[in-house]
Structure formats: C-alpha cells, structure tokens
Amino acid sequence: MKAWIVTTSAAIGSLIDLAREVDPEPVALVLGAASVADAVARSGVERVVWAETSGPVESYRDAVASLVAEAGADLVLVPASDAERALAGGLAVALDAPLLTLPIGLKNGLMTHGVHGGIAERTVAVERAVLVADGGGLVDSGTSVVVEQVVLASASGLEIVDSQPAPAASVDLGTSRRIVAVGRGVRAAEDLAVIGDLAARLGADVACSRPISGLGWLPHDRVIGLTGRRVAPELYVALGVSGQLQHVVGVRSSGVVVAVNTDAASPLFGEVDYGVVGDLYEIVPALIRALS
Amino acid sequence: MRIAVAAKWAPDPKDASVAPDGSVDWSRARPAVSDYDAVAFVVGRLLADALGAELVGVSVGAADLGTPFARKALLARGLDRLVIVADDRLAGADALTTGRALAALVRHVGAVELVLAGEASVDEGAQLVPSVLAADLGWPVLSGVGSVSGCPGALLVERRTDAARETVRCGRPVVLSLASDAATVGVPGMKDVLAAGRKPSEAVELDALGVRLSAPQMVGRARPAERPRRRVMIDGSDGDAAASALVSALRGAGVLS
Numbered sequence: 001m002k003a004w005i006v007t008t009s010a011a012i013g014s015l016i017d018l019a020r021e022v023d024p025e026p027v028a029l030v031l032g033a034a035s036v037a038d039a040v041a042r043s044g045v046e047r048v049v050w051a052e053t054s055g056p057v058e059s060y061r062d063a064v065a066s067l068v069a070e071a072g073a074d075l076v077l078v079p080a081s082d083a084e085r086a087l088a089g090g091l092a093v094a095l096d097a098p099l100l101t102l103p104i105g106l107k108n109g110l111m112t113h114g115v116h117g118g119i120a121e122r123t124v125a126v127e128r129a130v131l132v133a134d135g136g137g138l139v140d141s142g143t144s145v146v147v148e149q150v151v152l153a154s155a156s157g158l159e160i161v162d163s164q165p166a167p168a169a170s171v172d173l174g175t176s177r178r179i180v181a182v183g184r185g186v187r188a189a190e191d192l193a194v195i196g197d198l199a200a201r202l203g204a205d206v207a208c209s210r211p212i213s214g215l216g217w218l219p220h221d222r223v224i225g226l227t228g229r230r231v232a233p234e235l236y237v238a239l240g241v242s243g244q245l246q247h248v249v250g251v252r253s254s255g256v257v258v259a260v261n262t263d264a265a266s267p268l269f270g271e272v273d274y275g276v277v278g279d280l281y282e283i284v285p286a287l288i289r290a291l292s
Numbered sequence: 293m294r295i296a297v298a299a300k301w302a303p304d305p306k307d308a309s310v311a312p313d314g315s316v317d318w319s320r321a322r323p324a325v326s327d328y329d330a331v332a333f334v335v336g337r338l339l340a341d342a343l344g345a346e347l348v349g350v351s352v353g354a355a356d357l358g359t360p361f362a363r364k365a366l367l368a369r370g371l372d373r374l375v376i377v378a379d380d381r382l383a384g385a386d387a388l389t390t391g392r393a394l395a396a397l398v399r400h401v402g403a404v405e406l407v408l409a410g411e412a413s414v415d416e417g418a419q420l421v422p423s424v425l426a427a428d429l430g431w432p433v434l435s436g437v438g439s440v441s442g443c444p445g446a447l448l449v450e451r452r453t454d455a456a457r458e459t460v461r462c463g464r465p466v467v468l469s470l471a472s473d474a475a476t477v478g479v480p481g482m483k484d485v486l487a488a489g490r491k492p493s494e495a496v497e498l499d500a501l502g503v504r505l506s507a508p509q510m511v512g513r514a515r516p517a518e519r520p521r522r523r524v525m526i527d528g529s530d531g532d533a534a535a536s537a538l539v540s541a542l543r544g545a546g547v548l549s
Contacts, residue, residue: 058433062430081453081454082453085435086426089423089424089426089427089428090423092424092427093388093392098506099386099387101418101420116308116316117416119305120315120515121314121515121516122314122510122513123510124508124511126508155432156463157463157466158460158461160458160459160460161461164456164458165455165456166453166454166456166457216473226412227328227411227472252519256547258542272522275524275525277525277528278527278534282528283531283535287538287539289535290532290539
C-alpha cells in the first residue's frame with residue numbers, strides 16, 4: 001500500500017508508526033508554515049511535500065484530494081483535529097475510500113479499530129482507507145529529508161476577517177503523565193483555582209469533561225472524551241465527573257484511575273482503582289494538605 | 293432562502309451492551325435525536341427567522357427513523373418541515389455512506405444554501421459526516437462554529453480552531469458544523485410536540501436518490517480488553533481521613549512518590 005499523511009501539524013508520531021505498518025516509505029503532505037514542514041522532514045517520513053497556505057486550510061480541500069488521489073495513495077492518515085477532518089471528507093470522496101477512526105492495529109491489509117465511540121472493536125479488510133486518528137507526539141529521527149514545495153489552489157468562498165489566538169496555552173493531553181479532570185461537580189469557574197493548585201502539587205495537567213468547556217471555563221483542547229482527546233496518563237484523577245460514556249471512552253487507557261464524586265451511584269465508580277464518595281469541595285483541600 | 297439542519301436519529305452507546313464476541317446489543321438503547329445535533333436546530337431556527345428562510349430538517353437512517361414518533365421528535369425542534377430517507381440498508385452506515393446519502397437528500401430538497409449540523413453523532417462520534425456531506429456537494433465546510441450571522445451576500449461565522457478564534461466570511465452554499473456550546477438547548481415543550489404533528493414530512497426512497505452504499509468488509513469483531521481496576525472505595529465523609537487514605541494508596545500503587 002502507498003501511505004500518505006496529510007497534516008497541518010508536526011505532531012504525527014503515531015500516524016507515522018501506523019503508516020509504516022503498510023508502507024516503509026510513507027509520504028507526508030504538510031499544509032501551513034515552513035517550520036512545520038521542516039519539523040516533519042526530521043520525523044522519519046520518506047518524503048515531505050509542502051504547500052504554503054493562506055486563509056482557512058479548509059479552502060484547500062479539493063486541491064489536496066486531487067493531489068493525493070493522483071499520487072495513487074491507498075491509505076491516507078489524517079490527525080483528528082477540526083481542520084484536518086474537513087480535508088478527510090474530501091479525501092474519502094475523491095478516493096472512494098471508507099473513513100475509519102480509533103485505530104488499534106494494522107497488519108496485512110486488515111485494520112482493527114474502535115466503533116460506536118470505542119465500546120466495540122472490529123477488524124475490516126482495507127484496500128483503501130482514510131484514517132482519522134490522534135496524531136501522537138513530535139518525533140525527531142535525527143536525520144532530515146528534503147522538503148518539496150508545491151503550490152495548491154485554494155477554493156474561493158472562505159475568508160478570515162479576524163483571528164484571535166486561543167486564550168490559554170495549549171497542552172497536549174495525549175502526552176500528559178498525570179491528569180486532573182473536572183466535571184459538572186465543580187460549581188463555579190473561580191473554583192478551578194484550587195483544582196489548579198492540586199494539579200500543580202501532583203505535577204498534573206488540568207482537563208475537563210465537555211460541559212465544562214461548553215461553559216467556557218476551560219478551552220476546548222482540555223476536553224477528554226468522544227469529541228475531545230483520548231488520553232493515557234499514568235494517573236488520572238476525576239473530580240465531580242459523572243462518568244458519562246462520552247467522557248469515559250477517553251480515559252480507559254489510563255494507568256491508575258481515581259474518582260471523587262458525591263454520588264455513590266456515579267457510573268465512573270465502576271471503572272476506578274480508587275473511588276472517594278465525598279464532596280470534592282472538602283476532599284480537594286484535604287488532598288492539598290495531605291500532599292504538602 | 294432555504295436552510296437545512298442535518299440530524300441523526302440514533303441510539304446512545306451508553307445504553308448498549310457488548311457481548312464477549314464483540315456484537316453490540318442495542319435493544320435497550322432507545323433511539324432519539326442525537327444529542328450533539330440539538331444545537332443545530334436552535335441556531336437554524338434563529339437564523340431562518342432572521343433571514344426569512346425556510347428551515348428544513350434532513351435525516352437519513354434505519355427504518356425506525358420513518359416512525360411518526362421519530363418524525364415528531366425531529367419536527368418538534370423548530371423545523372418548518374422534514375425530509376428523510378428511512379431504510380434499513382442505512383442502519384449502522386459509516387460516515388462516507390451517511391454523508392453521501394445526506395448530500396443526495398440536500399440535492400433532492402433543492403435550493404438549500406446552508407446546511408447546519410452538530411459536531412458529532414451520539415452513536416459514532418467520528419465528527420466526519422459534515423465533511424463528507426460538504427465534499428460530496430462540492431461546498432466548503434467549517435467546523436467548531438460558535439455563531440452564525442447573515443450579512444449581504446454572505447455569512448459571518450465565528451469558529452474556534454485548536455489555535456485561534458476566527459471570524460470567517462463565507463459565501464453560500466456552505467456546510468457548518470456547530471460546536472456543542474453554540475446555543476443553549478432546551479427540551480421541546482408540549483406545544484412544540486403538538487405543533488410537530490401538523491408539520492409536513494416527506495419520506496424519500498433510498499433507491500430514488502441513487503446513493504452508492506459502501507462499507508468495508510468486516511472480518512472480525514471483539515469486545516475491547518478491559519483493564520482490570522482495583523475498585524477500592526474510600527468513605528469521604530471525613531475529608532482529611534479520605535485524603536490521607538487516598539494519598540497512601542497512590543504511594544502504595546507507585547504513582548506518587
């Protein structure tokens with residue numbers, strides 16, 4: 001199979017590993033800044049094709065799909081972020097290839113992947129596929145390949161008239177060693193300060209369930225679950241997280257799982273190593289004292 | 293002007309059970325309007341009223357989508373009318389087939405200038421259908437959309453990406469996938485449900501749309517291996533005692549030094 005990775009980010013370590021399962025010489029098509037293309041050139045792919053972009057990357061969907069289809073790619077790997085998902089639809093239509101997510105393994109033309117949000121797995125025969133998955137981290141192979149620049153046509157119709165950088169510095173929860181996640185049990189945005197204090201003492205990153213981001217209390221890149229990140233820290237502490245499946249599917253690969261919740265019937269308690277039935281407003285300050 | 297809301301009638305996987313052989317039993321999972329789509333109806337209704345547009349629901353799915361119960365549940369969310377394809381050949385369809393079928397339905401409805409969708413479906417969560425729908429129609433697509441307003445000849449869309457919050461001017465037609473916090477969502481009231489019974493709905497035959505059905509060949513399935521968990525419960529009525537029990541347990545487990 002011929003594998004192409006289409007990305008706007010250099011954090012594609014997992015995608016390179018998957019691509020290598022079917023093609024020892026995967027190609028990366030990088031859209032965006034030259035610095036990203038340079039980083040990808042050091043990541044161990046065989047070729048880097050780079051297109052500078054201006055305006056929304058979604059405008060390049062049709063040009064990207066044509067380029068990759070004409071190159072004869074059978075497997076296209078795309079990081080699971082908003083911009084790349086827009087490209088993935090174009091690639092799937094152009095290649096007439098199924099769109100697959102949640103990869104578990106890829107061998108001999110057979111792909112095992114999660115379905116229904118990850119509650120079940122299936123193995124499918126893939127002659128062609130577009131795979132949308134967590135990109136993984138940055139990789140530096142120590143050597144660099146030449147970056148080949150191409151010019152892609154952008155479709156008209158989308159124009160950025162204003163752009164503000166995202167308010168908080170991004171974290172890559174996919175690589176976090178420890179995570180403290182908050183859910184609706186937290187009653188006010190101000191209360192996140194004490195959560196942050198606990199996280200600092202644990203050396204953990206702060207994450208949340210979808211409703212907390214919906215309230216604007218934490219940025220979208222902190223959301224864990226079906227429409228957020230899937231994480232695998234060595235320690236995952238859930239505070240006031242009810243344990244809806246849409247969140248839990250994102251944490252099942254964690255090492256030790258701790259939950260604090262007032263509701264003893266919280267579904268998350270079925271999937272923990274340590275569950276504290278109690279009020280996080282008492283337990284969190286007590287934990288901070290215990291860790292001091 | 294005509295605005296379409298693409299919505300899914302789907303069961304919630306939290307109510308499904310998975311057998312050791314990986315087969316999924318959905319019998320206890322009642323299908324409903326997919327959670328993530330609720331926001332698209334609210335934004336669609338506000339925008340349709342502001343622009344004097346007709347708001348049409350489009351949905352494709354298994355035969356149960358054709359029941360009066362399902363149609364009313366969709367129509368009760370502020371639609372002017374509903375157009376569906378309800379066919380068991382679409383049960384469990386993947387993002388490519390679902391997106392293509394929705395695109396064919398949007399073409400069938402005709403004169404649609406904007407399609408609004410939720411960011412994901414509750415049963416798959418792949419967040420890919422709006423992208424396929426747009427690609428098949430040949431329309432642009434934007435995701436993570438927080439608000440939409442009309443301006444002469446175009447739409448102004450605020451959306452978030454991983455790195456920024458952007459305002460994008462986009463021409464029509466266009467497909468917009470809405471962030472789940474784009475609007476406050478309520479539950480339809482009795483008045484909405486009663487009114488829904490009087491609104492028109494149309495069922496289109498799948499074969500009449502000429503949609504190519506495709507699915508990768510499945511060669512195996514499994515229940516994901518569950519990580520064994522200790523399930524130690526700690527009484528939290530005394531905060532300090534619970535905290536100290538937890539900290540020593542975590543030290544014992546080797547995750548705290």
